[in-house]
Amino acid sequence: xxxxxxxxxxYGLRVQSPIALPFVPASSAPxxxxxxxxxxxxxxxxxxxxxxxxxxxESAPGAFLLNVDGVARYLVTAGRxxxxxxRGGGDRDMGVFLxxxxxxxxxxxxxxxxxxxxxxxxxSGAVLFLGRSGDGKSSLLAAMVQRGxxxxxxxxxxxxxxxxxHPTALSAFPCARLWADALDALGxxxxxxxxxxxxxxxxxxxxxxxxxTPLAVRAAYMLTPSPGGGIEIEPCTRHAAFELLLSRYAYxxxxxxxxxxxxTHFRAVAAMxxxxxVLRVKRPVVHPLQINALADEIExxxxxRGAEAASPAAVASG
Amino acid sequence: MSIVWLxxxxxxxxxxxxxxxxxxxxxxxxxxxxxxLIGWSTASFRYTxxxxxxxxxxxxxxxxxxxxxxxxxxxxxxxxxxPAFVKVHEAxxxxxxxxxxxxxxxxxxxxxxxxxxxxxxxxxxxHDQRTIDRIxxxxxxxxxxxxxxxxxxxxxxLPAPMLTWSGHASSWLDQGELPVHVxxxxxxxxxxxxxxxxxxxxxxxxxxxxxxxxxxxHAAFPRLRAQEEEFGFHxxxxxxxxxxxxxxxxxxxxxxxxxxxxxxVDAHGPVMERFGYLREAETFLAGEGAAGA
Numbered sequence: 001x002x003x004x005x006x007x008x009x010x011y012g013l014r015v016q017s018p019i020a021l022p023f024v025p026a027s028s029a030p031x032x033x034x035x036x037x038x039x040x041x042x043x044x045x046x047x048x049x050x051x052x053x054x055x056x057x058e059s060a061p062g063a064f065l066l067n068v069d070g071v072a073r074y075l076v077t078a079g080r081x082x083x084x085x086x087r088g089g090g091d092r093d094m095g096v097f098l099x100x101x102x103x104x105x106x107x108x109x110x111x112x113x114x115x116x117x118x119x120x121x122x123x124s125g126a127v128l129f130l131g132r133s134g135d136g137k138s139s140l141l142a143a144m145v146q147r148g149x150x151x152x153x154x155x156x157x158x159x160x161x162x163x164x165x166h167p168t169a170l171s172a173f174p175c176a177r178l179w180a181d182a183l184d185a186l187g188x189x190x191x192x193x194x195x196x197x198x199x200x201x202x203x204x205x206x207x208x209x210x211x212x213t214p215l216a217v218r219a220a221y222m223l224t225p226s227p228g229g230g231i232e233i234e235p236c237t238r239h240a241a242f243e244l245l246l247s248r249y250a251y252x253x254x255x256x257x258x259x260x261x262x263x264t265h266f267r268a269v270a271a272m273x274x275x276x277x278v279l280r281v282k283r284p285v286v287h288p289l290q291i292n293a294l295a296d297e298i299e300x301x302x303x304x305r306g307a308e309a310a311s312p313a314a315v316a317s318g
Numbered sequence: 319m320s321i322v323w324l325x326x327x328x329x330x331x332x333x334x335x336x337x338x339x340x341x342x343x344x345x346x347x348x349x350x351x352x353x354x355l356i357g358w359s360t361a362s363f364r365y366t367x368x369x370x371x372x373x374x375x376x377x378x379x380x381x382x383x384x385x386x387x388x389x390x391x392x393x394x395x396x397x398x399x400x401p402a403f404v405k406v407h408e409a410x411x412x413x414x415x416x417x418x419x420x421x422x423x424x425x426x427x428x429x430x431x432x433x434x435x436x437x438x439x440x441x442x443x444x445h446d447q448r449t450i451d452r453i454x455x456x457x458x459x460x461x462x463x464x465x466x467x468x469x470x471x472x473x474x475x476l477p478a479p480m481l482t483w484s485g486h487a488s489s490w491l492d493q494g495e496l497p498v499h500v501x502x503x504x505x506x507x508x509x510x511x512x513x514x515x516x517x518x519x520x521x522x523x524x525x526x527x528x529x530x531x532x533x534x535x536h537a538a539f540p541r542l543r544a545q546e547e548e549f550g551f552h553x554x555x556x557x558x559x560x561x562x563x564x565x566x567x568x569x570x571x572x573x574x575x576x577x578x579x580x581x582x583v584d585a586h587g588p589v590m591e592r593f594g595y596l597r598e599a600e601t602f603l604a605g606e607g608a609a610g611a
Contacts, residue, residue, distance in 0.1 A: 054370060054371070054372070054393050055370050055371030055372055055373070055386075055389055055390065055393050056371050056372055056373055056386070056389070057371075057372035066372060066373075068373065069382070069385060069386065069415075070382065070385075096374075096377050097373075097374070097377070100374045100377060101372060101373060101374055132364065132365040132368075132474065133364040133365060133368050133374070133375060133376045133472070133474070134364050134376065134472045134473050134474040134475070135474065177377075179470060179471040179472050180470035180471065181470040181471035182471060184470075196377060197377060197378075197379070199379045200377070200378075200379060201469065201470045201471070202376070202377070202472075225474060226552065229550075248365075252368075252369065252372055253369060254369055254370070254372065255372060
């Protein structure tokens with residue numbers, strides 16, 4: 001069966017896929033040779049010589065295999081090719097994992113360092129909001145977009161070192177994923193493109209204000225839920241920043257060892273901890289999300305550092 | 319390495335037990351910080367799931383997450399250095415697909431803590447800053463879930479099926495696969511040396527009576543509360559005024575209304591009887607009836 005081929009641009013890569021990627025708006029780029037080709041076909045049950053293997057994945061230099069029970073199996077090779085074997089999932093289900101964990105493994109194969117972070121553009125460079133699942137990085141991103149900052153990435157931010165050794169954030173794609181309570185708390189007016197998946201109160205929120213090219217990283221904020229008190233932002237020591245960037249905020253850190261990408265990861269983290277202000281944001285984990293109070297504090301901190309929105313807009317709604 | 323699950327319904331002495339165990343370890347060297355306790359609930363944490371399994375829990379349905387948890391627990395058992403204690407508030411259920419949520423292959427044993435549900439209700443309401451009526455409804459709800467407070471959003475925690483209070487206890491105690499050592503909270507209070515000593519032996523830690531005495535002393539309730547007042551406790555619910563509240567048995571007598579006692583007794587009578595909680599509750603209700611309440 002031949003399928004319609006979709007074309008996307010994500011993390012600066014031209015992607016061609018027979019399966020729609022739900023978060024990634026279709027690209028209007030000309031039909032030239034893609035950087036990444038996604039195909040549908042049989043995926044071997046295991047890698048011939050996995051260097052690391054846990055849970056639902058296996059990795060080896062240049063090869064990565066992910067099994068999502070009831071959805072699909074994925075094989076990523078050479079940072080260029082992704083093979084998808086449907087295993088009961090619909091296109092939307094297959095696409096969600098494709099555009100998330102699978103694409104992250106592909107980026108890692110290409111030497112891009114993946115952080116669990118959202119990222120915005122400020123007048124003086126990119127700012128990362130690092131957080132684990134549930135720490136609030138997507139809702140903070142959305143609040144900052146409403147305040148006039150352009151989005152670079154949600155959930156996974158790819159970082160590379162430029163020729164001068166400075167950390168540079170890649171532009172991912174113009175869509176955030178927001179839970180219903182965050183949409184409510186933000187008063188998000190822009191139309192969503194429906195649920196990320198059936199059965200989840202999590203929505204695709206396209207973002208118009210988007211920076212489409214890479215940008216030098218200016219600062220990183222680590223979102224740290226704390227048991228009480230107010231919102232506090234304090235500088236993190238270089239040592240603590242290094243440790244946390246290397247472990248807690250690395251996206252799928254465990255994929256890396258098998259892929260042989262630990263040295264790349266280490267160099268990028270060392271450069272970030274050395275060159276950038278890394279700040280710890282303590283915030284109470286309470287619902288409703290206090291998202292606007294958090295965004296106020298972040299903006300105040302950015303202003304102190306001379307990092308306002310590049311083109312401040314009237315407060316808009318997405 | 320296999321895991322010793324520290325399993326309990328919430329507010330049943332799990333943190334107290336973890337404090338004793340942390341202080342009992344030879345490397346403790348003096349009163350351990352309540353903010354660095356062993357046996358943290360890492361198996362229920364999204365980050366652990368995402369990083370170990372390589373899957374994005376925030377894009378998965380509760381059923382899909384639960385289906386993957388047995389494998390997560392096996393991966394954790396393989397990765398954790400000894401002593402591998404993990405606190406869980408989940409019930410011991412089967413995952414969709416039929417696999418045991420807590421596989422035998424990942425399990426060294428289960429320490430199950432049980433507390434009078436009437437006291438649990440009082441403590442739980444304080445902990446979650448919810449009314450006792452809502453907590454009673456929660457304790458009687460077979461579909462209860464630890465993240466039930468957040469159906470339209472996300473927290474750091476995975477969805478966790480809890481069953482009812484008595485369903486929770488029965489799920490762990492009657493599963494027949496995993497070795498279980500059950501301890502009543504009231505016995506931990508009445509005779510801590512005997513209660514914690516038996517747990518230490520069950521868990522296979524080397525036995526040292528003097529060290530256990532010191533550990534129990536370091537974990538004495540006023541000391542935990544003093545630590546919380548001075549340093550805070552990062553496992554506390556953000557909305558709760560404090561985690562270490564009273565540390566006593568029987569506060570339900572003044573905190574619960576007869577109809578709330580009745581609702582819990584009606585739902586959990588057989589399991590309450592099994593642990594010696596029923597008679598006191600029925601005497602109380604009979605007295606209330608006589609008083610015309």
